[in-house]
Amino acid sequence: MIDGLMERLGVPTTAYRQGSHAVFTPIDGSRIGAVALQGKAEVEDRISQAHEAFLSWRDVPAPRRGELVRQFAEILREHKADLGELVSVEAGKITQEGLGEVQEMIDICDFAVGLSRQLYGLTIASERPGHHMRETWHPLGVVGVISAFNFPVAVWAWNTALALVCGNAVVWKPSEKTPLTALACQALLDRTLARFGDAPQGLAQLLLGDREAGEAMVDDRRVALVSATGSTRMGREVGPRVAARFGRSLLELGGNNAMILAPSADLDLAVRGILFAAVGTAGQRCTTLRRLIVHRSIKDDVVARVKAAYGKVRIGDPRENNLVGPLIDQQSFQAMQDALVQARDEGGQVFGGERQLQAQYPNAYYVSPALVEMPSQSAVVRHETFAPILYVIAYDDFEQALRMNNEVPQGLSSCIFTTDIREAERFQSASGSDCGIANVNIGTSGAEIGGAFGGEKETGGGRESGSDAWRAYMRRQTNTVNYSRELPLAQGIVFD
Ligand code: NAD
16 A cells, blocks of 8 residues: 555665554554664664764754755655655545645745744843843754654654754654654655755654653653653653753643634634534544534524534545545544543533444444534533544623633633624633634634644643744853943942
8 A cells, every 4th residue: 555655755665564563554444564663772872863963963054954944845845745645544634634734844844944044033232331232042952852643744844844943953753653654754854864965964863662762752861852742641741751850841732622603603604614623634633623612592503504514524535535534543433432422421412423434444443523512511521532523512601602712621722703803802812712822713723834833721831833933942042242341240239
């Protein structure tokens, strides 16, 4: 299924046929490869090499570092179709979403190239005569990237493109579920590095490993920044370990994203927004719409429309013009079924959620998306189940809807559909949504790379991608220079 793809992407068969860690495609559950996992000693070795590389890369002028990333974007453009297809095969995304993920890699590279000439600091007015102050930004060190299965290539690119222009080295530990896309990305970057010519050996490394390898990286003092994307459970373990050695972490964890649907909303627009946000990527996006907080006066109408839309969703092989592909594995399917049982116990009325295409794919897990009408935001609603379940809860007044939006432990994405400007502005105000992303008349998922991406509370607080997220990848230095013949002290202190 994948030999041709891997060959075109530059990955030798030995890299994905000879290991002990089996890799399966969620499309039909068949085995598509086996990779070797690296142990603690190899983790050490990779970090040592990356650290050495950092020591010289930090002195390369930033626009020259940007040139490396520009060349990488060119290679990605050449291989977009193949890499996109590999994402479909390994992560189960539909073709359009696989291609979209690679486009996101290209976009962040373009952004980073521009950034490489704009790593601006400040000049600051000094209170002392004959002095000037400024703020400068310097490379940080080795950046350790831990990524999740559901964005197997884009999240690495978000981190790597910024880290490289900022003068850092990168060590990447992808999800155990998606090592083949990682091998392909690394092969494309290695090809770029060879073409670029003078980047230090070991500047960007791949580490295929399980949780133990991740932990070894997390505990290594030479890893200045750990950028970890995954579940809140993982972040709860990684965050304190990095903090214990006073390292820096950037956490991108689980979401529990809501839409407030107001009575004034354009319902045609809203239903389309709900469909993409709730069932896209089979509900396996961190920004997937999981809660629909809808005004009681329109609830029945909206539920009927969403059910009708759900009934028409094409489910099946993600490469064959379907809208919903498979869940990643059996565990994920089981977690979904358990959540639906719990939802019923908590008073929910469940529509959909059944396994599909079982006869055709006995070893793969396709499901119809579930819509669950809940009496309140009970325990199951507050928990992120990484599957296509949309809980619907009615509200009576806007303040109540806002409270409901905010009363979950996670704080990633949120949106409101309304044509009432007061509600729209209130939603995005200081006392509005408490999430990192708050949209108006657009769904919770599908962010552009130009904005900073991330969320609050149990989502971890990190920001990646656009805006000034690059600052997390650099260290800030405050500089004061005295060009006078005196030595005045700050705060007017006399020390004679
Ligand atoms: P996961 O937490 O199971 O695994 C994520 C990564 O963390 C993997 O590479 C895994 O090997 C590693 N890991 C796990 N425990 C670790 C530990 N103790 N030390 C070091 N590394 C460890 O997540 P998943 O199932 O792959 O992905 C789904 C989750 O990711 C969802 O909760 C989703 O919301 C979240 N996610 C968040 C974002 C975001 O930007 N906020 C983006 C994508 C996915």
